[in-house]
Every structure is written in C-alpha cells, then in structure tokens.
Amino acid sequence: MPLTRFQLIKSILFLVCLVPMVNLVWGFYADRLGANPFEALTRQSGEWTLRFLLLTLLMTPLREILQQAWPLRLRRMFGLFTFFYALFHLITYLWLDQFFDWQEIATDILKRPFITAGMLAFTLLVPLAFTSTRAMMRRLGRRWKSLHRSIYLIGVLAVLHYLWLVKADLREPLIYAGLMISLLGYRVWKNWRKRAPLRTQAGIN
Numbered sequence: 098m099p100l101t102r103f104q105l106i107k108s109i110l111f112l113v114c115l116v117p118m119v120n121l122v123w124g125f126y127a128d129r130l131g132a133n134p135f136e137a138l139t140r141q142s143g144e145w146t147l148r149f150l151l152l153t154l155l156m157t158p159l160r161e162i163l164q165q166a167w168p169l170r171l172r173r174m175f176g177l178f179t180f181f182y183a184l185f186h187l188i189t190y191l192w193l194d195q196f197f198d199w200q201e202i203a204t205d206i207l208k209r210p211f212i213t214a215g216m217l218a219f220t221l222l223v224p225l226a227f228t229s230t231r232a233m234m235r236r237l238g239r240r241w242k243s244l245h246r247s248i249y250l251i252g253v254l255a256v257l258h259y260l261w262l263v264k265a266d267l268r269e270p271l272i273y274a275g276l277m278i279s280l281l282g283y284r285v286w287k288n289w290r291k292r293a294p295l296r297t298q299a300g301i302n
C-alpha cells in the first residue's frame with residue numbers, strides 16, 4: 098500500500114526526532130562533547146526531554162488555533178519521544194552519574210529536591226507511555242483522559258526540576274518555564290471560557 102503524504106511527512110519527522118540522539122551518541126564516541134562528556138550527555142538529554150515535552154503540549158493548542166487535524170495525529174509520536182529521551186536521561190544519571198549505587202541514588206532522590214522532581218516527572222510519564230496506544234485509549238475510555246491529564250503536572254515538575262538544579266544563570270530555565278506557563282495557561286484560559294456561560298447561568302461572575 099503506498100504511503101499517504103501525511104505518513105511520509107510523519108516518517109521524515111520520526112527520523113528528525115532521532116537526530117539529537119544520534120548526535121549525542123556519536124558526539125560521545127567521537128569525543129566531541131567537551132571536557133565532561135558524561136555531564137554533557139545527562140544535561141543535553143535532559144534538555145531534549147523538556148523540548149519534546151513542550152512540543153507534545155503544543156499540539157492541542159495548534160490544532161485548535163489552526164483548525165487542522167494533523168497536530169493531534171503527531172501528538173502521540175512526540176509524547177513517546179519525550180519518554181524515550183527521558184529514559185535515556187535517567188539511564189545516564191543512574192549509570193554515568195551514580196554508577197548504579199542504589200543507596201546513593203535513594204539518598205539523592207530524598208535529599209535533592211531537583212532529583213525528587215525529576216524522578217516524580219519520570220514516574221508519571223511511564224503510565225502515559227504504556228497507555229498511549231489506540232487500543233488502550235479505547236479500553237480505558239474516560240479514564241484515559243483523566244490519566245493523561247497528569248502531563249500537566251509532569252510539565253510543572255519538569256520546569257521545577259530545571260529551575261532547582263541551576264545555581265547561577267536562571268535565564269534558560271526561565272525561558273522554558275515561560276513557554277510551559279503559556280502552554281498550560283492556554284488550557285486554563287480555554288477551560289475558563291468554556292465554563293463562562295455556565296457561570297452566567299448560575300449568576301456567578
């Protein structure tokens with residue numbers, strides 16, 4: 098069966114989403130990640146996780162603003178890439194940062210708030226990744242939507258994770274926080290507008 102134009106674009110986008118990973122792994126083996134390649138792997142994979150998370154959250158407003166269906170058809174792929182980069186990010190931390198010292202890792206999760214937030218965000222991502230299929234969507238029905246609402250909490254935890262780990266220059270994490278606030282704020286605003294007629298009916302302003 099020949100590929101439709103959308104399938105072709107989606108396949109190309111899939112390959113484009115893999116570029117940062119190939120670039121990171123290749124950079125590591127070619128010794129092009131600077132003086133501390135382990136740290137660079139953790140940091141850059143973390144940043145890519147956040148970028149994919151923002152991209153995933155952008156799809157719903159884009160669909161509503163453009164009145165087109167294609168953003169929703171890309172949302173799951175971007176969401177799964179968020180999980181893919183988050184998993185890689187977590188593995189670099191467990192392996193290259195902590196050398197699988199589980200006691201040290203447990204202490205880190207309990208003692209350092211930015212690690213707590215990151216770990217929580219990752220834990221919440223796991224069920225979303227495993228229930229992302231169409232079959233699971235059908236099986237869970239209304240509960241699927243409720244479950245997938247945790248993506249908003251993940252967004253908040255992800256920016257807190259970044260803000261809390263940075264000690265000096267807050268500019269970059271603040272830019273990401275601003276983007277996250279805009280994407281989540283859009284949803285709050287939409288919800289508020291949707292409920293406005295109900296409030297008027299009930300005499301509340």
Ligand code: HEM
Pocket residue numbers: 136139140141142143144145146147150183186187190194212215216217218219222251255258259262
């Ligand atoms: C959705 C989940 C996560 C997101 C979006 C995320 C995002 C990020 C970002 C944006 C950075 C900063 C990159 C930079 O400095 O340029 C970072 C760094 C880091 N993250 Fe995460 N992260 C997540 C989960 C985790 C988890 C589960 C852990 C470990 C338990 C973790 C551990 C770290 C560490 C150790 C650093 C580097 C800190 C440093 O070099 O001082 N992250 N992460």
